[in-house]
Amino acid sequence: MANIGVRTGVAFCALDIDGEVGSASLATVAGPGLVHPGPINNTGRGQHWLYAPTNTMNRANMLPKLDWRGQNGYIIVPPSIHPNGHRYQWAERHGPLTLLPPVPKWLEDMMLEYKIPTEYPVVIPNRYDPLNDILQAAHDIGLQPRRKGSRYVLNCIFHEGDREASLTLYPDQRFFCFGCGAWGNARDLRDRTPGGKHG
Numbered sequence: 165m166a167n168i169g170v171r172t173g174v175a176f177c178a179l180d181i182d183g184e185v186g187s188a189s190l191a192t193v194a195g196p197g198l199v200h201p202g203p204i205n206n207t208g209r210g211q212h213w214l215y216a217p218t219n220t221m222n223r224a225n226m227l228p229k230l231d232w233r234g235q236n237g238y239i240i241v242p243p244s245i246h247p248n249g250h251r252y253q254w255a256e257r258h259g260p261l262t263l264l265p266p267v268p269k270w271l272e273d274m275m276l277e278y279k280i281p282t283e284y285p286v287v288i289p290n291r292y293d294p295l296n297d298i299l300q301a302a303h304d305i306g307l308q309p310r311r312k313g314s315r316y317v318l319n320c321i322f323h324e325g326d327r328e329a330s331l332t333l334y335p336d337q338r339f340f341c342f343g344c345g346a347w348g349n350a351r352d353l354r355d356r357t358p359g360g361k362h363g
Contacts, residue, residue, distance in 0.1 A: 208246020
């Protein structure tokens with residue numbers, strides 16, 4: 165059976181809580197014992213908490229194992245099966261018809277404070293190497309980035325429907341997408357290999 169992916173940012177948005185680490189991260193900002201009043205999708209190792217839709221984009225790794233799925237994002241829903249063999253299920257009394265709550269203030273604040281992740285490999289060559297040139301890599305695969313200060317921006321090639329030009333190329337030869345969280349260096353861009361954490 166094929167898994168079912170549902171786009172976020174239209175009918176709902178979702179907080180992706182990945183396992184015990186994600187739950188611990190959640191407790192640091194929302195307090196222990198928080199009960200979500202809306203729909204809860206139990207994944208193979210965590211939960212998706214559904215909220216009323218907002219105009220926010222995705223936020224990858226806001227805290228360890230805690231992601232936001234907004235516009236242009238997606239989640240897997242029941243009765244799909246996780247790679248670990250567990251079936252996605254709606255939590256008891258928190259099914260898909262449960263009223264969607266608005267995004268709480270603690271979550272809004274966390275999204276506003278969101279910063280680009282820095283814990284990933286960055287290749288900074290000692291001398292010029294065209295294979296490590298992020299702008300050259302973009303041109304090599306037919307992309308036309310637009311200059312924005314010291315950076316370049318373009319529509320993301322790692323997720324569909326990006327109208328915000330959320331993929332950014334940085335002077336230190338790395339890229340990051342504010343929409344889907346893809347990241348990497350020039351070689352990753354040339355190979356179209358997404359990095360970062362994805363759902």
